[in-house]
Amino acid sequence: MKIRRPLTDIRLNTLLLLNARPRHGYELIKDLEAFTGKRISSGQIYPLLKDLQKSGLVKIASRGRRDKKTFSMTTNGRRTVSSAISRIGGLLDSFVSSKLRKCAHCGCEVYKGGCKAVVRSKTMYFCCGNCADACRRWKA
Numbered sequence: 565m566k567i568r569r570p571l572t573d574i575r576l577n578t579l580l581l582l583n584a585r586p587r588h589g590y591e592l593i594k595d596l597e598a599f600t601g602k603r604i605s606s607g608q609i610y611p612l613l614k615d616l617q618k619s620g621l622v623k624i625a626s627r628g629r630r631d632k633k634t635f636s637m638t639t640n641g642r643r644t645v646s647s648a649i650s651r652i653g654g655l656l657d658s659f660v661s662s663k664l665r666k667c668a669h670c671g672c673e674v675y676k677g678g679c680k681a682v683v684r685s686k687t688m689y690f691c692c693g694n695c696a697d698a699c700r701r702w703k704a
């Protein structure tokens with residue numbers, strides 16, 4: 565089953581929370597507020613839960629006293645969350661990859677830090693001073 569609507573912040577966070585463990589509506593609202601730092605009303609959550617049920621991502625796991633429903637993920641919902649997480653992971657990977665620099669001596673990839681050194685009047689990038697020194701000795 566395809567998701568008809570994009571994974572908005574509240575939608576995605578609801579799925580992430582339910583993916584961690586089943587929750588009932590009120591519990592979900594409190595956890596969403598803690599998770600997102602935003603005020604969440606029951607008027608936002610119950611229609612969303614209904615919509616997620618219609619989309620086949622969420623189901624009612626049990627009904628407690630006074631018809632208190634516990635919501636949990638369906639298999640399809642778990643698959644949707646894990647594909648959303650890998651898409652986010654892919655974006656993070658490409659972001660981090662674009663920031664990586666290769667050490668001119670050992671070839672390791674450096675995200676932060678590292679050092680520049682001039683070797684044979686050429687500015688080169690190294691992971692550490694040891695690599696820069698080794699390269700200077702080697703090229704001398």
Ligand SMILES: [Zn+2]
Nearest residue numbers: 667670691695
């Ligand atoms: Zn190095």
